[in-house]
Amino acid sequence: MENRTSNTGLAGNLHTAFVNRFNAIYQNQAMKAAIFLDPRYRGSLVRDQLSVETAKEFMKEMHQRLGYLREADKQTVRQTNDENSGDDFDIELAMNEYFQRDAGSSNSNHLSDIEAAIDAFDPPHMQIKENLFDYWGGEGTGDNDLHAIAMAIYAIPPTETQTERNFSDLKRILSDFRGNLSRQTLENILTCHLNKDLYLDVIDKQLKIIRKK
Structure with a gap:
């Protein structure tokens, strides 16, 4: 056929x-x-x-x-x-x-x-x-x-998919119940949320420093 x-x-x-x-x-x-x-x-x-x-x-x-x-x-x-x-x-x-x-x-x-x-x-x-x-x-x-x-x-994203996901995450963070967040606080939260691997790496390094002390 x-x-x-x-x-x-x-x-x-x-x-x-x-x-x-x-x-x-x-x-x-x-x-x-x-x-x-x-x-x-x-x-x-x-x-x-x-x-x-x-x-x-x-x-x-x-x-x-x-x-x-x-x-x-x-x-x-x-x-x-x-x-x-x-x-x-x-x-x-x-x-x-x-x-x-x-x-x-x-x-x-x-x-x-x-x-x-x-x-x-x-x-x-x-x-x-x-x-x-x-x-x-x-x-x-x-x-x-x-x-x-x-x-x-x-580092340049090939599609807008991740950007759309980031906007969705922003809606959950900056909600009606958390509308009084300052710009700096919001940026800090988003930085940690959108760079979890880096955040965890920094935390791990800080813990190692604390343990050595």
């Missing part, structure tokens, strides 16, 4: 929708960078030079963003430790200062280093069923900057 399922209007529309969604996702710069850094699938990308260049540009931009965040974090720590200063930390000023240093030769050398690391990235192929974080979790490249870029890219 001939299978006519693929000829139905519904099947055709579904197929078109899947193809369009695939194309839209594949054109995303972050997705291309994620594929480039994935030893399981990068072979499907490296044949397309335009996609490779797009992925590399995104990774260099990500590297710069991480640098800005690290610098802002250092500025925050310095501001907190400065007992003589009563002014609030000015993140815009900190960013401007970092951008000014960005134009210097030292930053150019650093950018050249990350470009060289990206160009040299050629990991051995991994089987599809293997866990990607078995590679990146052990900093498989040996390059800390490239490892940081990979961790930032793979």
Whole structure:
């Protein structure tokens, strides 16, 4: 009996929708960078030079963003430790200062280093069923900057499912019976709730410190 399922209007529309969604996702710069850094699938990308260049540009931009965040974090720590200063930390000023240093030769050398690391990235192929974080979790490249870029890219959720779940959790936490929670308290509760693994890890480390005392 001939299978006519693929000829139905519904099947055709579904197929078109899947193809369009695939194309839209594949054109995303972050997705291309994620594929480039994935030893399981990068072979499907490296044949397309335009996609490779797009992925590399995104990774260099990500590297710069991480640098800005690290610098802002250092500025925050310095501001907190400065007992003589009563002014609030000015993140815009900190960013401007970092951008000014960005134009210097030292930053150019650093950018050249990350470009060289990206160009040299050629990991051995991994089987599809293997866990990607078995590679990146052990900093498989040996390059800390490239490892940081990979961790930032793979932290981007591929779907909105988790975001929707987080909103549902928020409804249960901020209910009619708990409407007087301060913003800081609510953020603290959500941080613990949405990062249970990190929270438990911190608690475990604190308990070990207490036991040693």
